[in-house]
Amino acid sequence: MSSDQPFLKTSLPSIHAASSRQSNSSPPKSRPSNSRRSPLKPKQKPSKPEADPRHLAIALHHAHRIQAQKDAQDLILDRILELVTLPSSPSADPATPSAEDAHNFKAALVPFQPADYDNLIQERNIEGLCGYCLCPHEHRKENSRGTYRITWGAKGSGPGGRGREMNIVPREQFEMWCSDECAERAMYIRVQLAAEPVWERRGDDLRGKQLLLLEEGRGSAKGKGAVRDAATVKEVLGQLDNLHMDSTPEPGAVADDISRLTVRDDAHSRELAVERGDQNPAFQGGRVNVQIQEKTDFSKSVTAPEMRPGDEKGGSIEGYIPQDP
Amino acid sequence: MDDEYNFSVDDAEREAIRVWRTWRTVFEMLQDRGYEVTDEEVKIELDEFRNKYVDEKGYPSRDKLKIQARPTEAMKAKYTPLPTPSNRDPQPDCGTIYIEFCPDDSGIGTKQVRSFNHTVDEGNFHTGIFITKTPISPSAVRLLSGIPGRICEHFQEQDLLVNITRHELVPKHVLLSPEEKMRLLARYRLKESQLPRIQVSDPVARYLGLRRGQVVKIIRRSETAGRYASYRWVI
Numbered sequence: 001m002s003s004d005q006p007f008l009k010t011s012l013p014s015i016h017a018a019s020s021r022q023s024n025s026s027p028p029k030s031r032p033s034n035s036r037r038s039p040l041k042p043k044q045k046p047s048k049p050e051a052d053p054r055h056l057a058i059a060l061h062h063a064h065r066i067q068a069q070k071d072a073q074d075l076i077l078d079r080i081l082e083l084v085t086l087p088s089s090p091s092a093d094p095a096t097p098s099a100e101d102a103h104n105f106k107a108a109l110v111p112f113q114p115a116d117y118d119n120l121i122q123e124r125n126i127e128g129l130c131g132y133c134l135c136p137h138e139h140r141k142e143n144s145r146g147t148y149r150i151t152w153g154a155k156g157s158g159p160g161g162r163g164r165e166m167n168i169v170p171r172e173q174f175e176m177w178c179s180d181e182c183a184e185r186a187m188y189i190r191v192q193l194a195a196e197p198v199w200e201r202r203g204d205d206l207r208g209k210q211l212l213l214l215e216e217g218r219g220s221a222k223g224k225g226a227v228r229d230a231a232t233v234k235e236v237l238g239q240l241d242n243l244h245m246d247s248t249p250e251p252g253a254v255a256d257d258i259s260r261l262t263v264r265d266d267a268h269s270r271e272l273a274v275e276r277g278d279q280n281p282a283f284q285g286g287r288v289n290v291q292i293q294e295k296t297d298f299s300k301s302v303t304a305p306e307m308r309p310g311d312e313k314g315g316s317i318e319g320y321i322p323q324d325p
Numbered sequence: 326m327d328d329e330y331n332f333s334v335d336d337a338e339r340e341a342i343r344v345w346r347t348w349r350t351v352f353e354m355l356q357d358r359g360y361e362v363t364d365e366e367v368k369i370e371l372d373e374f375r376n377k378y379v380d381e382k383g384y385p386s387r388d389k390l391k392i393q394a395r396p397t398e399a400m401k402a403k404y405t406p407l408p409t410p411s412n413r414d415p416q417p418d419c420g421t422i423y424i425e426f427c428p429d430d431s432g433i434g435t436k437q438v439r440s441f442n443h444t445v446d447e448g449n450f451h452t453g454i455f456i457t458k459t460p461i462s463p464s465a466v467r468l469l470s471g472i473p474g475r476i477c478e479h480f481q482e483q484d485l486l487v488n489i490t491r492h493e494l495v496p497k498h499v500l501l502s503p504e505e506k507m508r509l510l511a512r513y514r515l516k517e518s519q520l521p522r523i524q525v526s527d528p529v530a531r532y533l534g535l536r537r538g539q540v541v542k543i544i545r546r547s548e549t550a551g552r553y554a555s556y557r558w559v560i
Contacts, residue, residue, distance in 0.1 A: 125432070
């Protein structure tokens with residue numbers, strides 16, 4: 001599993017940006033138009049009139065997007081097949097996984113949606129393994145034919161701190177895991193996955209990329225709490241220092257700023273196009289080509305309409321003069 | 326409690342009958358698609374099926390249930406694309422079909438599908454049909470359709486218990502050859518996208534193994550016109 005290389009077989013940079021963490025720091029600013037380089041290159045036939053290049057570009061753009069989606073789905077399928085074989089050693093402890101396994105697991109889950117993760121769990125269960133990928137044990141099997149199971153929590157977990165907590169769990173859900181701890185670990189990962197598919201994610205979207213295992217999450221929560229107490233006062237004071245009001249800027253600077261605020265800024269619009277994934281030149285000005293022409297000829301003076309002969313009877317209708325009955 | 330005593334025997338009997346009916350439907354399907362199968366194979370009796378494919382406990386042994394069939398000349402003609410200036414002698418886009426019943430009772434995932442894919446690839450079959458007793462997992466479905474250049478289909482046994490095309494309310498579906506399709510479009514001066522459509526996932530389309538872009542002729546009885554033919558484009 002090589003998480004650090006770009007793994008998608010696609011030419012769409014937005015997909016790359018969404019799936020690899022490295023591209024965060026340097027988003028592609030400008031890019032040579034790659035819309036011509038495609039598997040769907042039409043043959044130049046002499047008999048057919050040549051296709052409108054704009055239509056061609058739009059069609060290619062959509063074809064590329066669909067291809068990227070398919071590639072992403074293939075990638076997820078490959079990842080599922082790889083993750084079924086985790087952990088690498090049969091004696092691994094799910095609470096303290098080896099660093100390599102944990103890294104591979106987290107890196108492989110980046111393009112996943114929660115539904116893909118459910119498929120992964122189902123696939124592991126079919127193999128007879130616990131649904132949590134870092135757990136080498138077998139999943140629980142119930143001999144009873146009941147559809148539901150009653151599980152009891154620890155002592156003192158019930159309402160009001162008395163008695164035990166009771167849960168009624170469907171048998172399929174109960175049998176997914178080897179233990180309740182593994183169920184918690186797996187669900188802790190699941191809620192961190194990004195809900196939108198990888199081809200719609202944005203490059204700077206951090207959701208679903210910085211996954212934490214349950215143990216890490218708890219550890220860091222504790223650590224953070226401890227550090228916070230000590231740091232608060234200092235931090236707050238430091239931030240207060242920065243909080244002085246800026247002196248009013250000079251009028252010239254304001255004018256400069258305003259002049260930079262033009263509507264048609266090529267660099268910015270290109271950046272925006274990259275961000276939206278419409279890197280195609282066809283989309284840069286929007287889909288409809290609007291051309292506004294200012295009226296330049298003001299020499300003619302405007303006069304009010306005058307009565308012409310015959311107008312009192314209604315005049316002509318597009319050249320036809322109605323006859324009196 | 327005679328019921329209790331006979332439970333396992335009845336169970337085996339029921340199972341054998343279910344698999345026999347599926348088996349017959351599979352052969353009818355092959356015949357309707359245009360593969361070479363004999364009439365004895367299609368009309369196999371339950372006793373004969375039992376002699377051949379049932380183990381000593383009375384249960385059908387699914388790992389023996391494997392079929393290979395070659396397309397007939399008529400089917401090859403139907404699947405041959407029209408010659409183009411660049412390709413003057415097109416080859417038919419169909420070939421030997423391979424059908425396998427999955428012996429596992431539950432939990433069919435990527436493992437079984439991968440071995441099936443391997444068999445299809447190894448035997449260089451054009452088409453493969455994987456028949457299971459229970460539904461297969463979503464990733465397995467995706468894996469099954471993922472072999473480049475080969476067509477793999479999946480059916481559940483219960484889908485094939487009854488041959489749906491023999492039902493009186495299901496009209497007759499006939500696949501058109503590329504030439505017939507071209508003539509149809511020329512006759513009515515249509516583009517293919519102007520035809521009514523049928524989905525690839527339609528039960529009859531699945532039964533006939535239709536592919537995107539083909540056209541089927543649907544012949545139904547009509548009270549006023551006797552017979553009424555309509556055409557649908559597979560999408």
